[in-house]
Amino acid sequence: MDKLLEATAVNLRFGDKQVLQNIDLCLSSANITTLIGPNGAGKTSLVRVMLGLQKPSSGNLWRLPKLRIGYMPQKLTIDSSLPLTVKRFLELGGASANDINRALALTGVEKLKTSAMQNLSGGETQRVLLTRALARKPHLLVLDEPVQGVDVNGQVALYDLINQIRHEQGCGVLMVSHDLHLVMANTDDVICLNQHVCCHGHPESVTAHPAYLDLFGPKAAQSLAVYSHNHDHKHDLHGDVICDHDHAAHKPRLSLRPVQKEKPHA
Amino acid sequence: MDKLLEATAVNLRFGDKQVLQNIDLCLSSANITTLIGPNGAGKTSLVRVMLGLQKPSSGNLWRLPKLRIGYMPQKLTIDSSLPLTVKRFLELGGASANDINRALALTGVEKLKTSAMQNLSGGETQRVLLTRALARKPHLLVLDEPVQGVDVNGQVALYDLINQIRHEQGCGVLMVSHDLHLVMANTDDVICLNQHVCCHGHPESVTAHPAYLDLFGPKAAQSLAVYSHNHDHKHDLHGDVICDHDHAAHKPRLSLRPVQKEKPHA
Amino acid sequence: AKLVVSIEPLAMLVEPLLGPDDSLRVLLKPNTSPHHYSLKASDMRALQQADLILWVGPELEQFLQKPLATLPAALQLDQLAQLSWPDQAELSEPHHSHAHTARDPHLWLNPDNALAVANAVAQRLQALAGVDGAVVQARLAVMQTRIAALSVELERDLGELRELQFMVYHQAYGHWNQRFGLTQLSAVSLTPEQKPGARHIYQLKERAKDAQCLLAEAFYDNQSTQQLAKELGLPLVLLDPLGTNVAPGEHRYETLMRNLAADMKACLNHPANS
Amino acid sequence: MPDFMVNAWLAGAAVAIVAGPLGSFAVWRRMAYFGDTLAHSALLGVVFGLVLDININIAVTLGCLILAVALVLLQQTRLLATDTLLGILSHSTLALGLVCIGLFGNTRVDLLAYLFGDLLTATPMDVITIALVAAVVLALVIGFWRSLISITVHEELARVEGVKVEAVRMLLMLAMALVIAIAMKVVGVLLITALLIIPAAAARRITHTPEHMAGVASLLGLVAVSSGLITSFFWDTPAGPSVVLSASTLFALTLLKPQR
């Protein structure tokens, strides 16, 4: 597990709106980190800061030199004046034809190769975006709500796919998702974000955490239960939870999993 | 139950791609119709045809005169050169300040009133779009994946909200959704679309239908079971299913629920 | 009296009629093109306070048409009855023989027209309050003799150019040619804003066989004119019909005309033609 | 203050006020070069006026309105952005005008006359005409304001909500074309276009709603006209360009405002 990307003490303000507060986040290879949190919690903002797309108001970013990233933004609009087939769009990611074809097969959109990007349906667009990210054989996959608008079967299949690729290629994954019930099964670290990090750790321990229940309610916890216990994949990482939502004392840090340093709230 | 909008024998082709094949659909007041189907099935296209935004290649459309529609498109992009607060955006829907404030409270985005539309997060945008549609007090609500990108609590709450408004205001609802497990509980009619209507009827009967299981697999059926049986709302509509996937004989039509006339596949 | 004129050549024509008490303002500096001239507040004030405003007409100074429309002080020269105009027939190109061909507005290039203008100006000046008519008459008389002499001199000088055949870049020398009996073979384009067609240029090459040079105006950049001259196989001679290069001082009109004659003679004496 | 300055100010002020909302639409709908396009096509209008022997001003105005209709039609193909369409129309009509001018009539047509016009030569009659047209257009724009903004924000949403999208869009284009065509001959296209887009662009950075932006744009336009004319009067600079430069200065000032 190599460290790929690390953010320390990141703060982000838009005007007088504090969006991110003192966030520490560290991404490692072969590790899936999932950001969850209510709408407007700052998940996308944090992802963009990590990728260098948004300058944080304060904080530091460290990044493995020559890190190859596969990114899937939350939304994509392509100008209609640009003629662009799915195939050409994927090639722009810089992957070989072989890798592209393989990725297309995995995400189930081979048939769309010659379609125009602008004519794709919502779910098709998501699949194509994921294909581009995967085809690059990245060291780090960054996915902002990857299965948004994808049909039911696709959701399950794509999450499984991401998990599988993580194991095969050993790439790190940072993912934003609202599909608690689907995502929890395949993730190593869950970070529950709401401006600041509410709680984080292994999914099963996070879901038991009061801050989590606070944010998502018992219904969500229940839905998670249904899925995670159906799941046949075994986790070998221990699932301790570090939380400072109510400024509790820190447990010692045992792994490279993200850790939030405590600072007084601004 | 008044008939609000009816499409008969609608076909839609883009170039040589058949997207909709011989669809009949009828929407009535106080009735929730949900379109489900895999990505690229033509759900959004059908919605756009129903709304008159897309001319069908053939077929007829009937519409109640002076029908007031609240529409929530699948995606929204607003040019950054246009300064537009959420409040102004909502007012453009033509609703009174009172109605807007009430709707804002229901969708949980009151705090964003003065935010710029372009700065909203994905889920916030969805909530604002829904607010605009609701605030108009429409006769017919048309929602294309209304809770896409909305957080877990929001998903449950918004579906409940839609159901509640249907009962209070007696408006008809046409909805596209992939959240089988959430949506089935609150819908009267389910139409399973894959270019043509695979099967349709009351949710519990649809989910038992072979065409449905074909499309979504047993996993989806199972997830539905978990939710629909949790649900405490009683349906008074009988749930017969009409299917002609394998060109079976039709059952007699008993209600204004959508019906597909059989024609040879093109 | 306060006078305003639109362009430099007109200033040259009226200067001799003015005395130390009179003021003269030229709107268009030699460097500005009438196409994108934008009036300044001082220009408007000068126009409104002027006792006499001289301009050729909308064909040349379109930007003045509107502000002068209501000013009685304005004198539009191309309306003067005493002017002589070049024959339309001579002007028009074989393939451009349409009814409403524009008149060549460079009317000061004919000394007779210069006299007519001077007469008209003198008349208007005399009618002004506070102007001593006799003095103006005297100045006009001096001017008349000078211009008569100039005419004679130019006729003599240009006599030897009668056999000279030349082409012009812009149709600007109708008055000049008419007065001195010169033979212009063809013009490349009728107006500066109109570019010639390819066929026209090709046909010009045919006629260029009889021509000895190409006359054009001195712009700050002559590249395309030079290229055309090369194409036609003619020496290029740059003329200065607007008097841009005439130094300040007395008798500028005569200098302008003499320069023009001298430049044309240079064409005849060009090494290529000897 | 001499009469001509008063007339110039009145004409400029009328254009500036109506240019606030219209210019905002130009900025939002990416029609910044609409004015230029109309000016280029004016040449064609002049030629047709000469050939068909109708009043040139009427011919030019008609030409502008026809161009606006052509733009609306081309926009319906959806594959090309508005600025591209404007570029195509502008250059095609100008080229056609230049070719026609050679084929018919040798009357000298001064192309640049439409580009530069002259604020200082505005007559009382001009002022009345411009003010009238501006008032009518302003009334129309205010009357249809919600529909206009609706189709600018999201055309399909507007259509579903019952706005007659095609009619409203056509109205906007024709209103804009009319104002430009009428004001073109008086103040020149350079100045109109500048008054349309520069104040609106400056207002963008300091406002949060469309109405606010349109209003502030009108105001900034008024400031630009006034200060430009004052500059022109006291430093004796050409009037039109001075107004444009004042507007540019205002825009540059808003750039200093830190962005959120």
Place this chain on the structure above:
Amino acid sequence: MPDFMVNAWLAGAAVAIVAGPLGSFAVWRRMAYFGDTLAHSALLGVVFGLVLDININIAVTLGCLILAVALVLLQQTRLLATDTLLGILSHSTLALGLVCIGLFGNTRVDLLAYLFGDLLTATPMDVITIALVAAVVLALVIGFWRSLISITVHEELARVEGVKVEAVRMLLMLAMALVIAIAMKVVGVLLITALLIIPAAAARRITHTPEHMAGVASLLGLVAVSSGLITSFFWDTPAGPSVVLSASTLFALTLLKPQR
């Protein structure tokens, strides 16, 4: 075929070929009026050339490059569309040029020369210069093709995938400005802009990938130059406008193709 026709064709062809890909970018990035803006600012360049006493052509070229840099900087504010920014730059520089020309400079500057140029008087030297610049720019564009397309499709995706977005964007702007500046005096901005956008717009409707569009645009440009010059020769119409009209005709033909 007379010499001057050959030179004209060579100059036009060189511009048309490089205009294919560059014009496609102009269409995609909504920079249709980039050429016009540079032409307007040329006047300012001329004035500064005169004041600082440097070679006018160098001054104009420098002016164009500076304008391109200014555009890139303004684009970073993100609140305004490119066509608005171009409109602001274009009118501000023109106004400044007009004011300055009154204050300094006493050589006669002809704005029309920049607008209309004269294809038929292109010298062999002109042809060589244009061809050289076109070749260099074409090589650069092909060399950076993937990066250029990437930043046009989605700037953030490109940045994450390791493209140096700022550098590549600046390269594109400078390349475009250079070609326009060099070709402006020879063939005129009217013709360059038309060759940039009209063939690219025509190609949009009949192609499915960016490469294909750029290639077809070059081809259509060549057809337009050739047929325009032939028209000019046989019907004796002005050369530049004829080429533009040929291009417009090609565009109109593509409109006949039914849209999917």
